[in-house]
Amino acid sequence: MVKIQEQAWIMEHEKLARQTYRLMLQSPEIAAAARAGQFAMVRLGDGLDPLLRRPFSFHRIFPKQGIIEILYRIVGRGTGKLSRIQVGDSLDVMGPLGNAFRLPSCDSSLVVLVAGGIGIAPFFALMQDLVGRPDASLHLFYGARSGDELLPPQLFDGLRVTVHRSTDDGSLGYCGRVTDLFQEFMGSALPRPDAVYSCGPLAMQYHVARWALNQGVDAQLSLESLMACGVGACLGCALPAIGADDPATDHYLHVCKDGPIFSPGSIQWQKIQMHRALPQTFLYN
Ligand SMILES: Cc1cc2nc3c(=O)[nH]c(=O)nc-3n(C[C@H](O)[C@H](O)[C@H](O)COP(=O)(O)OP(=O)(O)OC[C@H]3O[C@@H](n4cnc5c(N)ncnc54)[C@H](O)[C@@H]3O)c2cc1C
Ligand code: FES
Known part of the structure; x- marks a missing residue:
């Protein structure tokens, strides 16, 4: 697979939730090659600090416009530095890297996504791809520690997705873990899904993995290291x-x-x- 290194210009940089920002980048070659689920390695400075590039999933991909987006949460020095970058600045981006989500088969009738916190990032690109599948009903289980960490509901407009929200502190939606909410629905309100996608903290992914293995459901987990x-x-x-x-x-x-x-x-x-x-x-x- 071809890896592209590109100087990408910042077109927009917006805060969307607590400690969570969306970067829109003009990066035509990478945008033309990128697929949902893949990631880019981003250099966050000209000098040695930070020395290593940081990995970020493609949040949304607009190949015709030559645009990619990254959704990130501030967790350390590199992402802190990223949050201070301005529109008009540029970043050295290398990608697309890794494998992509496999899309569900055309006869799928129910597709389920499970996202924990910033694990929502790659699902927007996947949902962009699934918009063209009107026969499949799409349900997203989306949890965070608190309501102010969840992305605003209007960002899901036009994606044909039913969003079930949960927060650990009960400040928004279901009170408890997103995996509990997911499992409650899977046991009652929703039939067996044709495909499950998961991204988030390991404990959450482990839960989804065990469930999928027990049920014999096709699942794809986006993991970090x-x-x-x-x-x-x-x-x-x-x-x-x-x-x-x-x-x-x-x-x-x-x-x-x-x-x-x-x-x-x-x-x-x-x-x-x-x-x-x-x-x-x-x-x-
Ligand atoms: C394939 C992949 C996709 C990712 N996509 C996203 C995304 O879309 N949005 C987002 O906010 N975060 C994403 N992450 C996590 C993101 O890379 C880290 O939060 C980020 O590197 C932290 O950098 P820092 O300098 O702020 O933190 P520091 O803790 O100061 O980083 C120190 C070192 O640890 C590494 N590191 C720290 N946390 C992680 C982590 N969780 N995963 C991998 N490396 C880490 C950094 O790359 C760096 O080398 C992704 C990670 C991977 C592996
Ligand atoms: S990050 Fe170096 S081998 Fe994967």
Whole structure:
């Protein structure tokens, strides 16, 4: 797959929720090649600080207009620096990287997305692709710690999606974990989905993965790991995986080149807990 490195101009930079911003970038070559689920490595400074590029999913993709968007949450130095970037500035962007979401089969009647916090980011590009599938009903379970971390409802207009919101503190929508809300619906109000997509903290993804494996439902999980290079060179983004030939032997998949989209059955979920080099958003809690 061709990797493009492009100087992308900032066209818009907007705060959408607490600590959450949307960047619109003019990046024609990457926009023409990018697919929902893939990501870009973004250099956040001209000098050595920060030294490493940071990975971000494509939030929305407008190939004809040559535009990509990134939705990000401030969690550390790099994203803090990103939040101070101005319209008219430019960023060095490399992408598209990794694999893309597989679209559901044409005869799918129910497609379910489960998003935790900033895990909503890649789902807008996926929902853009699904708008052209009027026969499939689309349900999004979208949770955050608090209501002010959820994206405003009007951003979902035109996407033909039914959004079920939850907050851990009960300030908006269902009070509790998004996985509890998801499971309540799956057990009663909604039939068995044809496809499930999930993105968010590991505990949430693990829950969705177990559910999908038990139900035999096709699921695609967008996973994170710490990334230094984004292109398969440093091997830093390894996740313990089920051995292809012998399930008992240790085997690793690399999020940047084998993912970030994985099937639930490919990951050794229990071993991830002991994996120390994982980002904070990734931990069980
Ligand atoms: C494939 C992929 C897609 C992502 N998409 C998005 C997105 O769309 N929106 C968004 O807000 N965040 C996304 N992230 C997480 C984002 O990359 C981190 O929040 C960001 O790198 C943190 O940088 P920092 O300098 O602010 O934080 P620091 O904690 O200061 O970063 C220090 C180092 O840790 C790495 N790091 C820290 N947290 C993460 C993390 N959660 N995942 C991977 N590396 C991390 C950084 O790249 C950096 O090398 C994605 C991560 C991956 C792997
Ligand atoms: S980030 Fe370097 S191999 Fe994946």
